Amino acid sequence: MITTALRMLLGDRTKLIGLxxxxxxxxxxxxxxxxxxxxxxxxxSSVVDDVREANVWVMDPSVKTIDAPFPLxxxxxxxxxxxxxxxxxxxxFKAQVQVRTRGGNLENAVILGVDDASLVGVPDAFVLGSIxxxxxxxxxxxxxxxxxxxxxxxxxDLGRKLELNDRRAKIVAIVDASPAFAANLTIFTRYSLxxxxxxxxxxxxxFIIAKSTDxxxxxxxxQNIADQTGLKAITSDQFRIESIMYILAxxxxxxxxxxxxxxxxxxxxxxxxxxxxxxIMENLKQYAALKAIGIRNSRLLCMxxxxxxxxxxxxxxxxxxxxxxxxxNTSRNVDALRGFYLLPEVAVGVAIAAAVIVFVSTLLSMxxxxxxxxxxxxxx
Amino acid sequence: MTANSHTQTATPxxxxxxxxxxxxxxxxxxxxxxxxxxxxxxxxxFDVRAGEMSFLVGPSGCGKTTLISxxxxxxxxxxxxxxxxxxxxxxxxxxxLADYRLSNFGFIFQQFNLLPALSxxxxxxxxxxxxxxxxxxxxxxxxxxxxxxxxxxxxxxxPSQLSGGQQQRxxxxxxxxxxxxxxxxxxxxxxxxxxSGRTVMELLRDIALDSHRSVIVVxxxxxxxxxxxxxxxxxxxxxxxxxxxxxxxxxxxxxx
Numbered sequence: 001m002i003t004t005a006l007r008m009l010l011g012d013r014t015k016l017i018g019l020x021x022x023x024x025x026x027x028x029x030x031x032x033x034x035x036x037x038x039x040x041x042x043x044x045s046s047v048v049d050d051v052r053e054a055n056v057w058v059m060d061p062s063v064k065t066i067d068a069p070f071p072l073x074x075x076x077x078x079x080x081x082x083x084x085x086x087x088x089x090x091x092x093f094k095a096q097v098q099v100r101t102r103g104g105n106l107e108n109a110v111i112l113g114v115d116d117a118s119l120v121g122v123p124d125a126f127v128l129g130s131i132x133x134x135x136x137x138x139x140x141x142x143x144x145x146x147x148x149x150x151x152x153x154x155x156x157d158l159g160r161k162l163e164l165n166d167r168r169a170k171i172v173a174i175v176d177a178s179p180a181f182a183a184n185l186t187i188f189t190r191y192s193l194x195x196x197x198x199x200x201x202x203x204x205x206x207f208i209i210a211k212s213t214d215x216x217x218x219x220x221x222x223q224n225i226a227d228q229t230g231l232k233a234i235t236s237d238q239f240r241i242e243s244i245m246y247i248l249a250x251x252x253x254x255x256x257x258x259x260x261x262x263x264x265x266x267x268x269x270x271x272x273x274x275x276x277x278x279x280i281m282e283n284l285k286q287y288a289a290l291k292a293i294g295i296r297n298s299r300l301l302c303m304x305x306x307x308x309x310x311x312x313x314x315x316x317x318x319x320x321x322x323x324x325x326x327x328x329n330t331s332r333n334v335d336a337l338r339g340f341y342l343l344p345e346v347a348v349g350v351a352i353a354a355a356v357i358v359f360v361s362t363l364l365s366m367x368x369x370x371x372x373x374x375x376x377x378x379x380x
Numbered sequence: 381m382t383a384n385s386h387t388q389t390a391t392p393x394x395x396x397x398x399x400x401x402x403x404x405x406x407x408x409x410x411x412x413x414x415x416x417x418x419x420x421x422x423x424x425x426f427d428v429r430a431g432e433m434s435f436l437v438g439p440s441g442c443g444k445t446t447l448i449s450x451x452x453x454x455x456x457x458x459x460x461x462x463x464x465x466x467x468x469x470x471x472x473x474x475x476x477l478a479d480y481r482l483s484n485f486g487f488i489f490q491q492f493n494l495l496p497a498l499s500x501x502x503x504x505x506x507x508x509x510x511x512x513x514x515x516x517x518x519x520x521x522x523x524x525x526x527x528x529x530x531x532x533x534x535x536x537x538x539p540s541q542l543s544g545g546q547q548q549r550x551x552x553x554x555x556x557x558x559x560x561x562x563x564x565x566x567x568x569x570x571x572x573x574x575x576s577g578r579t580v581m582e583l584l585r586d587i588a589l590d591s592h593r594s595v596i597v598v599x600x601x602x603x604x605x606x607x608x609x610x611x612x613x614x615x616x617x618x619x620x621x622x623x624x625x626x627x628x629x630x631x632x633x634x635x636x
Contacts, residue, residue: 004495010497285491288493289487291478293510294480294483374454378448
């Protein structure tokens with residue numbers, strides 16, 4: 001009878017397309033929004049992720065996120081280095097700066113200053129140039145998306161000059177950094193240069209990044225630093241989570257995306273529910289006839305579940321495919337959407353959501369089939 | 381074929397119980413509650429003998445549809461006994477009753493009620509598929525029956541591609557494919573023109589009726605009364621008169 005149920009559905013092309021569209025639309029919308037949401041959260045901690053050499057971050061106790069540092073005294077670096085279990089510790093500067101090209105293009109940028117001597121904190125993903133080039137005077141490295149933002153339509157190259165707060169800077173490398181939350185343009189330079197470019201006063205040390213001695217637990221070392229310096233010291237993983245939680249708790253992003261996801265689900269339920277109900281109503285007399293012939297309610301229920309499952313699977317597959325195609329295209333070709341991927345976890349979650357949408361939508365229709373009086377077939 | 385008959389009246393008591401496919405005694409059925417309660421069957425007695433085509437006739441609202449719904453195990457009676465093929469339907473639970481209908485009954489409806497997306501063969505094979513036969517075997521049996529009913533070459537057509545008479549033949553095939561012992565037909569010719577209606581009745585007599593199968597036909601169409609072995613007249617919720625007719629080819633029809 002499953003085949004019969006599917007043939008019934010396939011025979012009504014208009015409604016079949018409507019049903020599949022409803023599920024596919026919801027799947028696409030939910031997949032896309034949830035993936036972008038997680039992508040944004042990922043960006044909130046991208047700077048922490050890119051500093052792979054360090055496993056402990058030290059900061060002012062009031063700091064809650066990587067994007068809002070409060071300057072430390074320069075002397076704190078020495079104190080941290082003196083804590084037992086710290087293998088090494090270097091300064092890390094983070095701020096926002098305005099960048100102007102010679103053509104007059106003005107953009108906001110995240111500037112990251114790394115230790116002058118070791119250059120620890122620059123991602124090891126150079127597209128052009130090398131990390132050693134950052135030792136040159138006025139040297140900066142920028143990300144490819146930032147380059148395209150400053151010089152639209154031009155090929156990546158080196159040697160171009162920029163102005164950062166009226167100071168000259170020269171692009172000596174292109175480094176593929178993870179997309180940042182606050183800006184699409186990320187600049188890496190030496191700590192000493194970064195403080196000159198921002199010119200924010202005497203104390204400019206945003207963070208101290210440190211590495212625990214091999215064999216020691218990073219959490220314990222971070223605790224030692226906190227105990228001995230009075231500063232906030234946490235592991236990279238903890239800082240990543242804190243930065244994400246800050247975004248969740250202090251911005252409208254979760255509500256905004258959540259609203260779209262809920263609306264997507266409601267629209268899906270509405271389209272699928274109404275169309276499936278119409279399909280069942282048009283076939284109700286036939287269902288009554290099947291009942292009269294002697295087909296049990298449980299059989300009829302299986303038939304409607306099979307129809308709903310068919311619609312759900314095809315609709316979900318198409319929606320997921322469309323979402324995958326969207327992210328495959330945009331992650332390669334649209335800098336603003338770089339780093340947004342369709343995660344397997346999202347695909348699984350949306351599959352459950354699609355199943356709920358189809359189930360809720362078809363519940364009313366299933367009830368109609370179950371309660372239809374077979375005697376109606378004798379009433380002309 | 382053209383069936384010819386002469387008639388004589390009979391009472392249920394004159395029929396031997398062991399010959400009966402259907403035996404209804406004192407069947408009562410009401411619809412509604414309180415002041416809106418309507419008593420549709422008022423202690424109805426109704427019998428159908430094995431191997432006979434019985435017509436149930438009467439004016440609209442007299443209770444014909446309610447009676448065949450009860451005989452077909454689709455409705456339950458409020459009082460009285462309903463025995464079909466030796467089983468008391470009132471004592472059966474819903475699931476068992478559904479299985480009993482699927483195994484022993486065939487239904488032909490006024491509006492055919494074929495599934496529009498399915499082909500003639502698929503529609504006709506439904507009872508066998510529902511009983512667990514493989515789709516291939518079921519459709520093979522359905523195609524054989526459709527050919528007997530004169531629908532060669534129409535197996536793959538959907539109901540919308542068939543005429544009313546052809547659709548009713550598909551419905552007959554669906555009602556017979558699982559070889560039921562009782563065939564219940566509700567106004568089988570009402571949606572058909574006169575010629576198609578007679579063709580359908582001829583097919584029912586030729587193919588559906590045999591010594592192991594009884595046919596009940598509810599109808600208003602007095603042009604087909606000559607196909608009946610017995611005609612039960614219903615009025616105000618009771619069988620008011622039963623005419624025994626002897627359908628023998630060559631005899632003249634003798635109607636009251």
